[in-house]
Amino acid sequence: MNEMGLNLTSEEQDMLGGKRGNATRKAMEIITTLGEIYGAERLLPVVSVQIAGVSYHNLGEAGLEYLSEMAEDGRTQVLTTLNPAGMDLLEWKKHGISDDFAVNQKRVVDAFSKMGVVTTCTCTPYLIGNLPHYGEHIAWAESSAVCFANSVIGARTNREGGPSALASALTGKTAEYGFHLEKNRVAQVGYEIRAELKTTDDFGLLGKVMGDRTGKEIPYITGVSHATTDHLRSFCASIATYGGVALFHMEGITPNRTAVPEITETVTKEDLEKARQELDDESAEIDFISVGCPHASIADIARVAELLDGKKVTEGKTVWITTAKPTKDVAIKMGYYDKIEKAGAYLVSDACCAVAPLKGRFKGLMTDSAKACFYARGKNRFDVRIRTVDECIKAAIS
Numbered sequence: 568m569n570e571m572g573l574n575l576t577s578e579e580q581d582m583l584g585g586k587r588g589n590a591t592r593k594a595m596e597i598i599t600t601l602g603e604i605y606g607a608e609r610l611l612p613v614v615s616v617q618i619a620g621v622s623y624h625n626l627g628e629a630g631l632e633y634l635s636e637m638a639e640d641g642r643t644q645v646l647t648t649l650n651p652a653g654m655d656l657l658e659w660k661k662h663g664i665s666d667d668f669a670v671n672q673k674r675v676v677d678a679f680s681k682m683g684v685v686t687t688c689t690c691t692p693y694l695i696g697n698l699p700h701y702g703e704h705i706a707w708a709e710s711s712a713v714c715f716a717n718s719v720i721g722a723r724t725n726r727e728g729g730p731s732a733l734a735s736a737l738t739g740k741t742a743e744y745g746f747h748l749e750k751n752r753v754a755q756v757g758y759e760i761r762a763e764l765k766t767t768d769d770f771g772l773l774g775k776v777m778g779d780r781t782g783k784e785i786p787y788i789t790g791v792s793h794a795t796t797d798h799l800r801s802f803c804a805s806i807a808t809y810g811g812v813a814l815f816h817m818e819g820i821t822p823n824r825t826a827v828p829e830i831t832e833t834v835t836k837e838d839l840e841k842a843r844q845e846l847d848d849e850s851a852e853i854d855f856i857s858v859g860c861p862h863a864s865i866a867d868i869a870r871v872a873e874l875l876d877g878k879k880v881t882e883g884k885t886v887w888i889t890t891a892k893p894t895k896d897v898a899i900k901m902g903y904y905d906k907i908e909k910a911g912a913y914l915v916s917d918a919c920c921a922v923a924p925l926k927g928r929f930k931g932l933m934t935d936s937a938k939a940c941f942y943a944r945g946k947n948r949f950d951v952r953i954r955t956v957d958e959c960i961k962a963a964i965s
């Protein structure tokens with residue numbers, strides 16, 4: 568046991584003592600400090616890491632300097648992928664990203680690459696091969712992915728920050744506290760959903776209602792009869808954004824193994840409609856349509872391609888379908904990319920409408936994502952409107 572009360576193995580002590588290099592020492596300092604703050608008794612090995620804070624727009628020069636320093640001798644110990652960057656790493660120019668921004672964004676990605684990070688930038692790592700299984704300990708940072716990993720997959724992760732996730736990548740360790748412990752994964756509030764949920768925007772609205780109502784409490788949800796991976800992806804993003812929820816249990820759908828709390832909350836069709844009204848800016852002048860928050864699956868892209876096939880995006884409107892690069896590659900192979908781009912829309916990989924430097928470029932965003940609405944309003948000062956994917960695409964071509 569070291570002076571901080573953590574039981575460290577000799578390997579971990581070596582890392583902390585600098586025997587594995589400077590970056591590993593710094594990384595271990597972050598992990599042990601967090602462990603001390605949260606009363607952990609030991610560190611755990613992690614099998615997967617996902618790092619957020621990748622966009623140069625958010626990192627700035629200070630963040631880049633830190634990464635460059637860590638990249639001098641830091642190397643990843645486990646599979647590590649990145650959250651979206653501020654631009655499509657290949658096709659950024661045609662999306663209106665400036666040369667200056669591109670140069671700096673590439674410096675960020677290069678620093679991660681030097682450390683051995685798989686530089687595919689996505690908030691849905693579970694769709695492209697960074698997929699832990701039930702019960703595994705991981706260190707992920709993107710809030711929607713954290714919620715998905717804990718709830719849908721049943722893996723175990725705290726909501727890491729950029730530096731702590733990087734620290735786990737470089738050491739292969741995390742401190743055992745929070746959601747790594749069974750006792751902290753028990754449902755705290757019971758919900759009954761009395762509304763039919765059909766589309767990703769419906770699930771996003773449900774996440775907003777619940778997040779607004781009971782915040783971070785771990786919900787046990789009954790009454791949802793069916794949910795696809797894409798529905799759950801949308802729900803996770805929304806409930807994490809509006810409530811900071813990192814874990815939920817959905818009866819019959821997620822691998823919940825928890826005591827069931829008394830049902831004290833109900834969500835009705837009217838609640839969802841009210842949430843939609845709260846998100847919709849009546850007078851929004853829609854000039855930007857974005858689908859793919861969290862990053863679109865190949866099924867989403869196939870549907871968008873079908874809707875756009877042979878059509879043209881109306882002049883004055885910009886359409887971004889955002890996804891992971893490996894998914895974009897499949898879309899290219901399947902001919903979906905051509906259909907989307909021939910219509911004048913963009914299939915954008917590695918980035919999204921919230922982390923790209925888009926402030927001032929548009930007035931109003933239409934999206935199927937409640938989370939995208941939150942950031943578009945708060946960060947980019949766009950008006951917003953939430954609709955189904957089909958309605959979004961139809962609005963783009965009408």
Ligand code: F3S
Binds near residue numbers: 651709804922
């Ligand atoms: Fe992903 Fe960006 Fe939405 S990181 S969850 S697409 S805001």
